Amino acid sequence: MTSLSRLARPLMASKASVATAALMLWLVLAVWAQLPAPLRDWLALPCWLILLGFCWRSMNEQALLRRRVWLDQYLQPDAPFHRWLRGGILLRLFNLVVAVLLSGYLLVKMLSLTPSTWYLLLASAVTFTLCLSVFERGLRPYIQPSRLAPLTRRLALLTTAGVLILSYCVIVIYTPQPLLIARELTEALALHRPPLADNASLLMMADQLVRGSELFGWWALQNSLGSTSSGGTLSLIGWAVLLLSGAAFLWTWCHIMQGIASGLERAKV
Amino acid sequence: MKGKITPLKMRLLGWLLLAALLLAVVLAASRYLAEQSQQSPWVAVILNQQTYHLPRTQLPGLAEAFGQLSATELANLEQHLDSWTEAALATTFDKANTGIDRYLDWYYSMPGSYMRLLFALQSNLDELTSQKLTTYVLEDSGFGDALTNFGADYELALVSGLAASGQRIAAQLERGLVAQTTDETGSPQSILDLDTVLRLSFTPSPQDVQRWQTSAATTGVVGAGAVAMLTYRAVAPRLAQAGGSRAAQRAILSFAARLAPRTAAAVAAGGAAAGVAAPSGPGALVVGGIMTSVTLATFVATDFALLKAEEAALRPGKEAGLREGMQHMEVELRQQLAAGQAEVFNLLGQQLQTGLDEAWGAAGEQAQFHILGPRS
Structure with missing residues (x-):
């Protein structure tokens, strides 16, 4: 058998x-x-x-x-x-x-x-x-x-x-999430991401990129909440970035x- | 050869699970420690849309400098506003005094006199005097307009003064920060946002101004509409009271008092002429016409003289009454403004303190955004 x-x-x-x-x-x-x-x-x-x-x-x-x-x-x-x-x-x-x-x-x-x-x-x-x-x-x-x-x-x-x-x-x-409401995106990135050293490796750069995308998602999410000007698109992008990146991983x-x-x-x- | 679950494999799995759990605990602990030790090195200070890296040890000094600077600036601004109010109110009430002169001129003029008589006979003299007072003192003199604009001007002076103070503080602090800041590129996790504090305290939004108005309660110091309209509405009846609007009866009596000697004089003059000429026939008509004219002219002349006499006797008192009323009003307005201004500066001070506390509190920890879940 x-x-x-x-x-x-x-x-x-x-x-x-x-x-x-x-x-x-x-x-x-x-x-x-x-x-x-x-x-x-x-x-x-x-x-x-x-x-x-x-x-x-x-x-x-x-x-x-x-x-x-x-x-x-x-x-x-x-x-x-x-x-x-x-x-x-x-x-x-x-x-x-x-x-x-x-x-x-x-x-x-x-x-x-x-x-x-x-x-x-x-x-x-x-x-x-x-x-x-x-x-x-x-x-x-x-x-x-x-x-x-x-x-x-x-x-x-x-x-x-x-x-x-x-x-x-x-x-x-x-x-x-870190509070990013009413901040410029560049400002948010500069504040919440450790600055890249001059001799940073490829891995560190990639890490920087991934953290940046996550911050962008948070930023879009937070700054579109209750906003009438963005029409919800920014909010959708924020959620999509956060959840799709997590889902892919x-x-x-x-x-x-x-x-x-x-x-x-x-x-x- | 099929993989069986042997005791060896189970033991290996068990050990691995244990190791994983251990690592998880170590991981959590290391994160916790890292978060705790984040307190030490740098703080990102945002001022004039620039980021300065400041050693954390300098934070209390910065707070002290900020507190002193803002207290000085607010005190200066309050003084400045006081003198501004003084000057503005003096100009405004000067206009009212000119208006009072004009009103009294009308009051003791012949047309004014007869108009008063006419309205007194219709027993609505009060209406006439208060209407004339409104016209001369409030409208034509520009006093009313000045009052209406006063609120807006005051608000403008306050807001622009605040903005200038904020800029001066920012400039001063920036000079200090540039000296203290370091080139070291750490990763400051906590942020001290001075821009927000300055914006909240020194750039009042329309909502802020509205809040001050309601908070400064009944007087409504700041803000265009409130003070001016209140004052404007309060002025006219007060003026009427202070200006001594006479009861109609008294006006008629005073006119009657003037009337008796006037008629006697006029008739006497006419009679004398008649005695001299004593014409008859068509000449009598002429003489009668002349006599009537003489009588009338005498009547008017006497009336004018008497009116001027009355003016000489009564005008200073009346004027003093009106002016005193005005002065009283000015003092009262000044008191209201002072109380309201104190209230506004009190609010400003509180707002500044709250902003500072929040900003310095946030510098201790990272400000967080929660979708769901507990807010620590």
């Missing part, structure tokens, strides 16, 4: 391993974000590569699964189009570009996270593992065995991302956890 099921479907990685790996990554990142500047700059690249690897893997898996299901729906399995459209170097390259951007953003954003968001990420690792476990058990009777593992991961990703983003919204709403984190699960399955841990 065991050997038969092993032949029939790819092995699911152990939930404990997934949780352990996600926690390890969280720890590494949390420690990295607290390091002093020169060390942190040097270690940024390996961290980025790890994140990039998991993110890319997850995105590829999702994209290939979607493509494959769509092709199976309409094409004969041995049709040449089936082979051509299955997804090759082009799709992977595109995903690589997206993954580079997203994981880079995640890494930089890690530098300006509030403690509550760190705890949120920690909790999300647990949530993701729980989702994997629950969904796998619940879906097993209904899903084709070859699709069970990726589909479970996909569902776990969507659920975890949904919960995460909702919690993040609540945190954003409840976290006090959390979405990437969920992809990375899925990448971990997928990678562990590949390594048959």
